[in-house]
Amino acid sequence: MSPPKPSRNFPSIAKCVGSSYESIAADLDGTLLVSSSSFPYFMLVAVEAGSLLRGLVLLLSLPLIIVSYFFISEAIGIQILIFISFSGLKIRDIELVSRAVLPRFYAADVRSDSFEVFDKCKRKVVVTANPTIMVEPFVKEFLGGDKVLGTEIEVNPKTKRATGFVKKPGVLVGKWKRLAISKEFGDEVPDLGIGDRKTDHDYMSICKEGYMVHRSKSATPVQLDRLKSRMIFHDGRLVQRPDPLNALLTYIWLPFGFVLSIIRVYFNLPLPERIVPYTYAMLGIKLVIRGNPPPPPSPGSPGNLYVCNHRTALDPIIIAIALGRKVSCVTYSVSRLSRFLSPIPAVALTRDRAADAARISSILEKGDLVVCPEGTTCREPYLLRFSALFAEMSDRIVPVAVNCKQSMFYGTTVRGVKFWDPYFFFMNPRPTYEVTFLDRLPEDMTCKAGGKSSIEVANYVQKVLGDVLGFERTGLTRKDKYMLLGGNDGKVESMYNAKK
Numbered sequence: 001m002s003p004p005k006p007s008r009n010f011p012s013i014a015k016c017v018g019s020s021y022e023s024i025a026a027d028l029d030g031t032l033l034v035s036s037s038s039f040p041y042f043m044l045v046a047v048e049a050g051s052l053l054r055g056l057v058l059l060l061s062l063p064l065i066i067v068s069y070f071f072i073s074e075a076i077g078i079q080i081l082i083f084i085s086f087s088g089l090k091i092r093d094i095e096l097v098s099r100a101v102l103p104r105f106y107a108a109d110v111r112s113d114s115f116e117v118f119d120k121c122k123r124k125v126v127v128t129a130n131p132t133i134m135v136e137p138f139v140k141e142f143l144g145g146d147k148v149l150g151t152e153i154e155v156n157p158k159t160k161r162a163t164g165f166v167k168k169p170g171v172l173v174g175k176w177k178r179l180a181i182s183k184e185f186g187d188e189v190p191d192l193g194i195g196d197r198k199t200d201h202d203y204m205s206i207c208k209e210g211y212m213v214h215r216s217k218s219a220t221p222v223q224l225d226r227l228k229s230r231m232i233f234h235d236g237r238l239v240q241r242p243d244p245l246n247a248l249l250t251y252i253w254l255p256f257g258f259v260l261s262i263i264r265v266y267f268n269l270p271l272p273e274r275i276v277p278y279t280y281a282m283l284g285i286k287l288v289i290r291g292n293p294p295p296p297p298s299p300g301s302p303g304n305l306y307v308c309n310h311r312t313a314l315d316p317i318i319i320a321i322a323l324g325r326k327v328s329c330v331t332y333s334v335s336r337l338s339r340f341l342s343p344i345p346a347v348a349l350t351r352d353r354a355a356d357a358a359r360i361s362s363i364l365e366k367g368d369l370v371v372c373p374e375g376t377t378c379r380e381p382y383l384l385r386f387s388a389l390f391a392e393m394s395d396r397i398v399p400v401a402v403n404c405k406q407s408m409f410y411g412t413t414v415r416g417v418k419f420w421d422p423y424f425f426f427m428n429p430r431p432t433y434e435v436t437f438l439d440r441l442p443e444d445m446t447c448k449a450g451g452k453s454s455i456e457v458a459n460y461v462q463k464v465l466g467d468v469l470g471f472e473r474t475g476l477t478r479k480d481k482y483m484l485l486g487g488n489d490g491k492v493e494s495m496y497n498a499k500k
Contacts, residue, residue, distance in 0.1 A: 010201070010210040013194060016117050021191040023123040025181050025203060028135060030196035031213045032118060032143065033109045034221055035243075038078075038130055039065070041102055042085040043242040045134065048101045048235075049093040050085070052254070058084045059247050074199060075171040078129050082153065082171075086131070087164025091155055094133055094162065096415060100485040101236035103138040108241070110143070112222040114194060114213050118143065121192060125149060125184060127177045127203060131166075144228045149180040178202040232382050232476065235414045235485045237424055239406055250408060257408070257427035260284075264426040269343055274324035284430055289322045291437030294398055296325055296368065303368035304440070307390055308400040309383055309465050310372035312411040313338075313421050314433070315402050319370050320344045322435045327368040330360060332375060338419055353389065360393045370400075373458060376478040377412045381471045383462055384478070391457035395446035398437065399461050401468045405432040414485040436468055
């Protein structure tokens with residue numbers, strides 16, 4: 001290996017005007033990302049793979065981390081971050097958080113000017129002090145990176161848990177980045193090296209060209225559609241990136257929010273649905289109702305089948321409140337306790353098509369029914385594939401578009417305990433639900449009267465709801481979501497086995 005070139009001043013990334021390069025070595029924090037701080041991402045691992053208590057310990061340790069990072073050494077500061085965030089966690093949990101939670105926050109922070117340079121290159125290598133396990137899924141799937149050279153964490157081979165320490169040579173900073181790049185590229189040094197701090201000069205100096213990514217208030221994040229993958233599915237409870245101020249505000253709000261959510265849930269639980277919109281307003285819950293809700297079915301006639309997109313487990317309950325009367329709903333993967341506490345009748349489906357069809361038909365003979373044919377929730381502005389079973393059950397189909405807004409906590413989860421989903425939704429300071437009732441499907445767009453196939457009807461309803469909400473339609477399913485975020489197919493038994 002050739003000795004490093006002497007440290008020098010590198011030009012700004014703005015002066016990199018080449019149209020294409022063969023290879024690049026790029027730092028992550030402050031270089032490919034706008035923010036130079038990795039604290040929020042360690043906080044996400046601590047909270048989502050660990051617990052709120054672990055996250056609080058990490059937040060309280062921030063002064064020690066800052067002093068160590070700036071006044072002792074960068075490596076020691078990062079080692080403290082790793083120890084508090086990772087120690088004792090299952091590697092499987094860290095991997096799932098890295099795949100299901102972190103990419104959404106990373107993607108929103110990708111710096112446009114450095115990404116454009118990175119994207120020009122054929123062979124893309126990211127070299128970072130962050131643990132490889134944390135950043136590799138995002139770098140490869142969303143940035144198109146070929147390799148991540150990062151800090152390798154130590155794992156107990158018996159328990160498959162992180163020890164909190166790192167493998168030799170330690171945290172990848174300074175000369176260790178240069179050595180890692182030299183080992184990866186051999187005699188063919190990278191065409192480009194980009195970084196944002198003095199400790200990056202070591203590896204930048206062995207590249208054919210080096211450019212600095214300077215901090216700038218005018219630096220802008222790249223448009224999400226420029227990344228290599230779409231952000232459709234993600235998990236985790238936190239809505240906002242937990243930088244120190246957001247994290248502090250979240251922990252201050254947490255006890256008040258929990259008490260408020262208990263009041264919001266149990267105060268409204270016994271009340272008639274027609275009164276709840278008024279109590280919601282009193283308790284800071286914003287409910288927006290649009291369209292013309294159909295009247296209840298007359299005695300002896302079948303009920304309406306309300307078909308809605310799926311945002312949270314509260315969707316059927318909110319529709320009942322908007323209608324001002326009780327309606328039934330059907331559910332998958334919901335516990336008996338949740339069904340018992342539900343203010344509306346909730347019937348569990350079995351995923352056996354014939355048995356489920358019989359149950360739905362029986363409910364419709366007695367009254368109205370709400371179904372969510374996506375089969376699972378989606379947080380982003382996309383609609384998953386609609387199961388066609390509902391179209392065979394009734395011609396009295398009323399599409400209902402639902403959307404919700406959450407500012408602090410998500411009221412859905414894949415890896416977490418679903419029982420707490422409504423409580424997390426109501427822990428938000430000002431949660432909002434929007435319900436739009438559309439016109440009942442014309443007879444010529446139904447199966448029995450119109451002769452349409454069930455798939456045609458399902459696709460039509462999906463299109464109508466997508467047009468109203470401004471959501472993009474997809475062919476993705478519940479299985480796709482759970483395989484990506486939870487490593488299972490979304491069935492109750494699979495989810496239970498995955499957690500063991």
